[in-house]
Amino acid sequence: MPAMPIRTIIEPFRIKSVEPIRWTTRPVREQRLMAAHYNLFLLSADDVLIDLLTDSGTGAMSTHQWAAVMEGDESYAGSRSFDHLRRVVQDIFGYKHVIPTHQGRAAERILFSVMCRKGHIVPNNTHFDTTRANVEFTGAQAVDLPSPQGLDPAASFPFKGNMDVAGLENLIEHEGRERVPLVMLTVTNNSGGGQPVSMQNARAVSQICRRHGIPLYFDACRFAENAYLIKQREPGYAEKSPRAIAREMFALGDGCTMSAKKDGMANIGGFLCTNDDLLAQQEKDLLILTEGYPTYGGLAGRDLEAVAVGLEEALDEDYLRYRIVSTAYLGEHISSAGVPIVQPPGGHAIYIDARAFLPHIPPAQFPGVALANELYLEGGIRSVEIGTLMFADAAKMDLVRLAIPRRVYTQSHIDYVVEVILQVFARRRELRGLRLTYQAPFLRHFTAQLEPAWQ
Ligand SMILES: Cc1ncc(COP(=O)(O)O)c(C=O)c1O
Numbered sequence: 001m002p003a004m005p006i007r008t009i010i011e012p013f014r015i016k017s018v019e020p021i022r023w024t025t026r027p028v029r030e031q032r033l034m035a036a037h038y039n040l041f042l043l044s045a046d047d048v049l050i051d052l053l054t055d056s057g058t059g060a061m062s063t064h065q066w067a068a069v070m071e072g073d074e075s076y077a078g079s080r081s082f083d084h085l086r087r088v089v090q091d092i093f094g095y096k097h098v099i100p101t102h103q104g105r106a107a108e109r110i111l112f113s114v115m116c117r118k119g120h121i122v123p124n125n126t127h128f129d130t131t132r133a134n135v136e137f138t139g140a141q142a143v144d145l146p147s148p149q150g151l152d153p154a155a156s157f158p159f160k161g162n163m164d165v166a167g168l169e170n171l172i173e174h175e176g177r178e179r180v181p182l183v184m185l186t187v188t189n190n191s192g193g194g195q196p197v198s199m200q201n202a203r204a205v206s207q208i209c210r211r212h213g214i215p216l217y218f219d220a221c222r223f224a225e226n227a228y229l230i231k232q233r234e235p236g237y238a239e240k241s242p243r244a245i246a247r248e249m250f251a252l253g254d255g256c257t258m259s260a261k262k263d264g265m266a267n268i269g270g271f272l273c274t275n276d277d278l279l280a281q282q283e284k285d286l287l288i289l290t291e292g293y294p295t296y297g298g299l300a301g302r303d304l305e306a307v308a309v310g311l312e313e314a315l316d317e318d319y320l321r322y323r324i325v326s327t328a329y330l331g332e333h334i335s336s337a338g339v340p341i342v343q344p345p346g347g348h349a350i351y352i353d354a355r356a357f358l359p360h361i362p363p364a365q366f367p368g369v370a371l372a373n374e375l376y377l378e379g380g381i382r383s384v385e386i387g388t389l390m391f392a393d394a395a396k397m398d399l400v401r402l403a404i405p406r407r408v409y410t411q412s413h414i415d416y417v418v419e420v421i422l423q424v425f426a427r428r429r430e431l432r433g434l435r436l437t438y439q440a441p442f443l444r445h446f447t448a449q450l451e452p453a454w455q
Pocket of ligand 1: 056103104105106128130131186190191219221259260261269270
């Protein structure tokens with residue numbers, strides 16, 4: 001009898017250095033949560049057992065990255081490490097100008113400061129919180145145009161991150177081309193459930209932009225995961241490498257913003273790319289004002305090296321297969337037990353549909369926050385609400401995101417997370433909503449203070 005092919009997909013690494021994590025009891029967690037004003041951002045990380053708050057900057061670097069760190073050239077100007085990063089970025093992304101920044105939002109702030117002003121409108125498939133805030137900070141309006149399938153958490157469509165192409169056409173027609181300084185496409189669509197954007201959709205958006213003479217920029221944070229999901233799900237791409245797919249996508253645009261804390265596999269870093277010489281000059285002038293000289297942009301030379309190596313590793317097919325399969329593992333284990341999640345599982349996170357999980361808590365009482373807090377109380381797991389607390393009236397869904405840091409947790413950690421979620425699901429009717437007692441004018445979820453609504 002021929003041997004069965006081995007189907008188990010293992011972590012494609014072995015562990016060389018370990019970091020202890022700390023157990024706490026439920027009474028201790030209750031006390032810590034109250035002291036944190038019921039906002040998981042305000043907890044001390046030492047009081048968290050499994051931290052799924054974000055996949056941003058929380059990954060483990062490889063031996064190659066650590067070796068590259070030692071090669072970092074810390075020269076203020078003309079650093080060899082910047083040349084390395086630029087070479088790698090130009091090879092993958094194909095854009096002419098590469099401007100390093102300390103993280104993604106610095107690239108956003110510079111891009112929107114140069115391109116946007118009051119009266120402008122910036123369409124995006126779905127703005128991430130920092131992207132929306134940076135657009136609005138210039139006085140411009142940030143408009144989300146998700147595809148209709150993207151708004152139904154349970155619908156199993158392969159590219160729920162897509163932009164609503166007809167909506168984009170309409171918006172440009174009704175508001176006028178001169179009010180739209182650029183269009184953004186976020187790959188993958190983080191606030192929309194970590195869902196990928198198809199090549200076909202990116203092509204359609206690009207054609208509309210080109211027809212109207214509007215630049216198209218990618219928010220490229222998770223470009224490698226998006227490329228792998230295209231390879232898996234879009235006809236005609238199965239035989240192409242993630243790198244070739246990424247190149248094809250970026251060729252449809254005029255530039256990008258990037259947080260290297262995601263698919264740059266680094267703990268800090270980012271960049272802004274453009275093909276436009278004049279814009280690049282203005283962007284570098286602003287960069288010098290607040291970030292640093294254009295060959296380091298607020299980063300150490302060693303960080304530039306870590307990102308250069310990390311970008312290559314993010315496109316490795318063994319890594320991407322493990323990444324996508326291990327994220328789906330969490331999603332499939334909880335959804336098969338009835339937990340409502342955004343389907344199908346995306347690249348970097350599983351999103352629980354908190355409105356469906358807690359139908360007795362209205363959006364105004366933050367069902368996502370109620371659920372995230374209970375996961376912490378039950379098992380020391382930290383997740384994040386993406387919903388009414390984060391986006392106020394612009395929230396189209398109330399989700400709890402369980403983001404998986406890259407190369408950090410093993411399958412047994414994830415089995416533990418599954419068990420905790422299922423225990424909370426079993427007694428979901430006991431959970432109650434919250435109300436706000438303090439909010440900041442921007443990005444309120446980071447510092448908001450809440451209290452139980454029943455008190
Ligand atoms: C889609 C998206 N865009 C932009 C950002 C901002 O990047 P950073 O946190 O590096 O400023 C993030 C970060 O989570 C993101 O997910």
